[in-house]
Amino acid sequence: xxxxxxxxxxxxxxxxxxxxxxxxxxxxxxxxxxxxxxxxxxxxxxxxxxxxxxxxxxxxxxxxxxxxxxxxxxxxxxxxxxxxxxxxxxxxxxxxxxxxxxxxxxxxxxxxxxxxxxxxxxxxxxxxxxxxxxxxxxxxxxxxxxxxxxxxxxxxxxxxxxxxxxxxxxxxxxxxxxxxxxxxxxxxxxxxxxxxxxxxxxxxxxxxxxxxxxxxxxxxxxxxxxxxxxxxxxxxxxxxxxxxxxxxxxxxxxxxxxxxxxxxxxxxxxxxxxxxxxxxxxxxxxxxxxxxxxxxxxxxxxxxxxxxxxxxxxxxxxxxxxxxxxxxxxxxxxxxxxxxxxxxxxxxxxxxxxxxxxxxxxxxxxxxxxxxxxxxxxxxxxxxxxxxxxxxxxxxxxxxxxxxxxxxxxxxxxxxxxxxxxxxxxxxxxxxxxxxxxxxxxxxxxxxxxxxxxxxxxxxxxxxxxxxxxxxxxxxxxxxxxxxxxxxxxxxxxxxxxxxxxxxxxxxxxxxxxxxxxxxxxxxxxxxxxxxxxxxxxxxxxxxxxxxxxxxxxxxxxxxxxxxxxxxxxxxxxxxxxxxxxxxxxxxxxxxxxxxxxxxxxxxxxxxxxxxxxxxxxxxxxxxxxxxxxxxxxxxxxxxxxxxxxxxxxxxxxxxxxxxxxxxxxxxxxxxxxxxxxxxxxxxxxxxxxxxxxxxxxxxxxxxxxxxxxxxxxxxxxxxxxxxxxxxxxxxxxxxxxxxxxxxxxxxxxxxxxxxx
Amino acid sequence: xxxxxxxxxxxxxxxxxxxxxxxxxxxxxxxxxxxxxxxxxxxxxxxxxxxxxxxxxxxxxxxxxxxxxxxxxxxxxxxxxxxxxxxxxxxxxxxxxxxxxxxxxxxxxxxxxxxxxxxxxxxxxxxxxxxxxxxxxxxxx
Numbered sequence: 001x002x003x004x005x006x007x008x009x010x011x012x013x014x015x016x017x018x019x020x021x022x023x024x025x026x027x028x029x030x031x032x033x034x035x036x037x038x039x040x041x042x043x044x045x046x047x048x049x050x051x052x053x054x055x056x057x058x059x060x061x062x063x064x065x066x067x068x069x070x071x072x073x074x075x076x077x078x079x080x081x082x083x084x085x086x087x088x089x090x091x092x093x094x095x096x097x098x099x100x101x102x103x104x105x106x107x108x109x110x111x112x113x114x115x116x117x118x119x120x121x122x123x124x125x126x127x128x129x130x131x132x133x134x135x136x137x138x139x140x141x142x143x144x145x146x147x148x149x150x151x152x153x154x155x156x157x158x159x160x161x162x163x164x165x166x167x168x169x170x171x172x173x174x175x176x177x178x179x180x181x182x183x184x185x186x187x188x189x190x191x192x193x194x195x196x197x198x199x200x201x202x203x204x205x206x207x208x209x210x211x212x213x214x215x216x217x218x219x220x221x222x223x224x225x226x227x228x229x230x231x232x233x234x235x236x237x238x239x240x241x242x243x244x245x246x247x248x249x250x251x252x253x254x255x256x257x258x259x260x261x262x263x264x265x266x267x268x269x270x271x272x273x274x275x276x277x278x279x280x281x282x283x284x285x286x287x288x289x290x291x292x293x294x295x296x297x298x299x300x301x302x303x304x305x306x307x308x309x310x311x312x313x314x315x316x317x318x319x320x321x322x323x324x325x326x327x328x329x330x331x332x333x334x335x336x337x338x339x340x341x342x343x344x345x346x347x348x349x350x351x352x353x354x355x356x357x358x359x360x361x362x363x364x365x366x367x368x369x370x371x372x373x374x375x376x377x378x379x380x381x382x383x384x385x386x387x388x389x390x391x392x393x394x395x396x397x398x399x400x401x402x403x404x405x406x407x408x409x410x411x412x413x414x415x416x417x418x419x420x421x422x423x424x425x426x427x428x429x430x431x432x433x434x435x436x437x438x439x440x441x442x443x444x445x446x447x448x449x450x451x452x453x454x455x456x457x458x459x460x461x462x463x464x465x466x467x468x469x470x471x472x473x474x475x476x477x478x479x480x481x482x483x484x485x486x487x488x489x490x491x492x493x494x495x496x497x498x499x500x501x502x503x504x505x506x507x508x509x510x511x512x513x514x515x516x517x518x519x520x521x522x523x524x525x526x527x528x529x530x531x532x533x534x535x536x537x538x539x540x541x542x543x544x545x546x547x548x549x550x551x552x553x554x555x556x557x558x559x560x561x562x563x564x565x566x567x568x569x570x571x572x573x574x575x576x577x578x579x580x581x582x583x584x585x586x587x588x589x590x591x592x593x594x595x596x597x598x599x600x601x602x603x604x605x606x607x608x609x610x611x612x613x614x615x616x617x618x619x620x621x622x623x624x625x626x627x628x629x630x631x632x633x634x635x636x637x638x639x640x641x642x643x644x645x646x647x648x649x650x651x652x653x654x655x656x657x658x659x660x661x662x663x664x665x666x667x668x669x670x671x672x673x674x675x676x677x678x679x680x681x682x683x684x685x686x687x688x689x690x691x692x693x694x695x696x697x698x699x700x701x702x703x704x705x706x707x708x709x710x711x712x713x714x715x716x717x718x719x720x721x722x723x724x725x726x727x728x729x730x731x732x733x734x735x736x737x738x739x740x741x742x743x744x745x746x747x748x749x750x751x752x753x754x755x756x757x
Numbered sequence: 758x759x760x761x762x763x764x765x766x767x768x769x770x771x772x773x774x775x776x777x778x779x780x781x782x783x784x785x786x787x788x789x790x791x792x793x794x795x796x797x798x799x800x801x802x803x804x805x806x807x808x809x810x811x812x813x814x815x816x817x818x819x820x821x822x823x824x825x826x827x828x829x830x831x832x833x834x835x836x837x838x839x840x841x842x843x844x845x846x847x848x849x850x851x852x853x854x855x856x857x858x859x860x861x862x863x864x865x866x867x868x869x870x871x872x873x874x875x876x877x878x879x880x881x882x883x884x885x886x887x888x889x890x891x892x893x894x895x896x897x898x
Contacts, residue, residue, distance in 0.1 A: 723871070732846050
């Protein structure tokens with residue numbers, strides 16, 4: 001708990017400092033992130049440490065549980081640690097960016113605060129041990145991502161990209177919520193430790209599992225929901241480097257790892273997931289090979305790389321279990337460095353496309369060297385941490401079968417090809433002169449590249465950490481050796497084969513790219529999810545416009561648009577009701593009330609006839625007053641009193657409003673009043689409503705809430721059940737309604753004042 | 758004459774509202790009907806009297822305060838128990854505790870909640886009609 005307070009405290013302090021002294025925003029954020037990383041690192045143990053466990057939504061079996069555990073803690077260290085370099089980069093990058101965007105320099109405080117808020121949301125997600133808490137955290141990350149992508153809000157493309165990202169990641173979160181609610185209904189809990197009990201897991205249906213999984217797939221930009229990621233590259237580079245390479249997209253895969261235990265009972269879902277992963281690898285790699293913009297290449301590469309991570313989760317076993325969390329860290333380090341390198345080059349030279357750059361190695365040797373190490377890390381070459389991720393990937397694929405191993409080798413080869421294309425396209429080729437990037441832009445890339453190298457040269461400290469994380473996923477002790485496996489065997493042959501193929505593809509990457517560009521672009525125009533989504537959206541707009549035109553023709557149509565579907569559903573419910581047409585008996589006692597109701601019906605029918613406005617208002621009030629009489633005769637004096645009062649107030653209100661409308665307008669409206677099927681439709685609807693009400697009211701059941709309320713009233717010290725319900729049993733509802741009333745009143749008053757002004 | 762009668766009636770409508778509120782827990786009536794009765798008494802003033810005089814008499818300029826104050830009272834009653842780790846809408850005295858009564862009036866937090874509802878409803882009715890009445894002239898209907 002204290003840890004949690006400290007962590008939040010650091011972040012809040014950094015935000016406050018940033019707003020007071022914008023020039024210190026990035027530096028204080030970097031210090032806060034460093035402190036958070038240190039705190040999380042110091043808390044690492046092989047056990048789960050509960051930080052907070054509070055009752056939360058008990059009716060759904062949900063508790064607010066946050067904990068450090070072997071799976072989450074390394075990722076928190078990574079997320080907060082990478083943030084340090086991102087903030088360092090921000091300090092050098094953003095002032096210039098804001099200047100280009102013609103915005104005030106102090107906007108950096110806002111930017112840094114959003115990044116910190118995202119970091120906090122991501123930490124919450126990793127700590128969460130309950131499905132509904134995870135949902136809230138996922139939504140918070142989506143919200144922060146939305147605000148960050150549209151940070152340059154004057155750009156239409158930025159606003160549009162932010163909306164696309166929000167719609168895709170937000171709506172997939174709703175699928176996750178549906179899954180969580182299904183789990184809650186099936187097992188009575190959403191707390192992970194309780195769900196891990198085999199008996200609870202057996203009750204969870206594959207549909208619920210599929211909802212949860214599909215809910216997070218979109219977050220990790222997996223095909224076919226990947227299209228939001230390349231669009232999001234319009235965001236300032238620190239956002240791409242932090243959210244769209246290392247953290248936000250990792251969130252989905254991380255949740256997948258958390259919920260791996262649910263998948264064990266659903267092998268078809270696992271198979272589907274594996275195919276989806278290879279689809280993402282293929283789509284991402286192909287697009288990364290033909291795209292021209294730096295950041296978009298990296299975005300497509302992220303789509304492909306998270307395909308690796310999803311595949312590792314789907315394959316499972318010891319290599320899959322250790323590989324999945326390790327992959328997030330290894331890939332994140334390299335990709336974050338490459339994003340920042342791309343941003344540094346664009347800021348310095350103004351170019352953001354491969355076709356217009358190249359040969360910068362001499363002009364910016366340090367940046368070229370550091371990004372070469374990062375690209376090697378992405379491509380999985382030896383001596384980098386990336387080698388270890390690919391090694392685990394190929395081993396896991398070999399554990400499964402030969403086909404998977406072949407696909408894995410192809411994936412590795414493609415990664416080498418686009419990594420080379422990216423690096424060589426910027427830094428290789430004939431020498432070109434350019435200004436040297438500032439130290440602030442280069443240093444974070446160098447720092448991350450050093451980590452990529454260090455992880456590859458000295459993997460020993462990582463082994464226990466990720467073996468524990470893997471054991472958490474596999475729910476049994478697993479052991480994997482992180483290191484170089486040089487013994488002859490399938491692993492070495494597949495690795496060497498993949499490298500050979502990768503080298504050939506890399507050398508011919510220019511020709512390959514030219515060859516693929518036309519077919520890929522044609523295919524994506526025809527079949528691409530963006531095109532498909534556009535077509536669906538266009539169809540939706542046409543349909544919605546037609547419905548809209550039908551609906552808003554006049555007041556009657558508008559009411560009919562609500563009542564007809566409602567009536568149809570109620571009728572359907574009545575027809576399939578097993579007791580149909582069970583209604584209570586009609587006795588002599590009911591005659592007075594029935595007579596009052598008949599009066600209501602006559603008045604209601606009369607309202608459907610075209611009348612003068614004044615008569616219309618009076619007739620309408622007659623409906624209300626006779627209804628009030630019926631309630632009084634039904635022994636419901638409280639409701640009768642309230643209804644009579646409301647009716648009086650509304651009659652006066654109608655009259656007062658009518659007095660404001662000029663007579664010619666009223667006469668014109670009266671002329672236009674149509675004689676249509678209103679009375680017929682109204683009679684049918686009224687009959688259905690009457691049967692429903694009769695059925696519900698004439699046969700009270702012992703379990704009905706009303707009877708329970710009568711019994712409870714005495715305990716609530718009330719002799720009037722209705723008041724007890726309104727002020728006590730349903731007091732929260734009443735308070736909610738009252739809030740709506742007051743807010744609406746103030747809103748209406750504001751509009752009227754506005755008009756007068 | 759009409760305006761004099763109307764003026765004389767207003768205290769009585771307020772009294773009726775107060776009675777409905779006080780008796781709400783034991784008999785017909787609650788905060789809503791109390792506020793509505795008082796509000797209708799106020800509307801009568803607008804109908805019978807000169808606009809400016811009516812709005813002074815019924816405290817129309819206080820309508821926003823009635824609305825906000827009523828909501829505040831209700832929300833405090835509903836949410837205050839959270840501060841003591843109790844669920845929202847926990848009323849006192851609890852079911853097993855005795856209630857002090859003054860005639861029909863029970864000293865119970867649910868009654869206080871109803872006071873808030875009554876204030877807000879009165880504010881809503883007076884506020885609405887105060888906006889609608891000014892240009893109204895008898896011959897326009």
